[in-house]
Amino acid sequence: xxxxxxxxxxxxxxxxxxxxxxxxxxxxxxxxxxxxxxxxxxxxxxxxxxxxxxxxxxxxxxxxxxxxxxxxxxxxxxxxxxxxxxxxxxxxxxxxxxxxxxxxxxxxxxxxxxxxxxxxxxxxxxxxxxxxxxxxxxxxxxxxxxxxxxxxxxxxxxxxxxxxxxxxxxxxxxxxxxxxxxxxxxxxxxxxxx
Numbered sequence: 001x002x003x004x005x006x007x008x009x010x011x012x013x014x015x016x017x018x019x020x021x022x023x024x025x026x027x028x029x030x031x032x033x034x035x036x037x038x039x040x041x042x043x044x045x046x047x048x049x050x051x052x053x054x055x056x057x058x059x060x061x062x063x064x065x066x067x068x069x070x071x072x073x074x075x076x077x078x079x080x081x082x083x084x085x086x087x088x089x090x091x092x093x094x095x096x097x098x099x100x101x102x103x104x105x106x107x108x109x110x111x112x113x114x115x116x117x118x119x120x121x122x123x124x125x126x127x128x129x130x131x132x133x134x135x136x137x138x139x140x141x142x143x144x145x146x147x148x149x150x151x152x153x154x155x156x157x158x159x160x161x162x163x164x165x166x167x168x169x170x171x172x173x174x175x176x177x178x179x180x181x182x183x184x185x186x187x188x189x190x191x192x193x194x
Contacts, residue, residue, distance in 0.1 A: 005114075040107060
């Protein structure tokens with residue numbers, strides 16, 4: 001039986017290194033990074049959840065069909081803590097995860113990753129570019145094992161995504177580097193806009 005797949009966008013960070021809310025930065029297509037990311041995911045027929053504590057994100061996405069903005073019930077504590085809001089123990093579900101600050105991701109790369117994951121839905125699939133994992137772009141099956149591993153990582157006070165990966169079964173998917181550019185500061189943004 002195929003797992004049901006939804007997407008979650010991580011957009012709740014403080015964006016301190018960028019100096020402004022990255023989700024609302026203008027994408028070259030004219031929309032914000034947040035709207036562009038949501039539209040990309042909706043273009044492949046995924047229901048989208050946006051995890052964010054920013055009221056402006058809810059306003060930005062108001063009325064979009066197939067989109068839920070879930071307020072984080074605490075101050076931003078990192079993407080793994082946020083993911084804990086949606087990762088269930090159900091064996092028939094999975095989540096595609098994507099950070100809002102990866103504005104170069106193309107639809108063709110997203111479709112390739114999804115197609116690859118469908119061949120082995122019981123394993124997490126983590127994007128890889130060059131010699132680095134980009135674990136916030138991936139597909140993560142729900143289930144008791146993955147949920148327990150996430151809870152253990154959080155309970156130990158680390159809350160690191162890489163720490164969680166050490167506890168679960170996953171494989172990798174090689175993506176073009178230009179799709180995985182993660183803009184964390186003004187220099188990254190300038191390079192992206194060139």
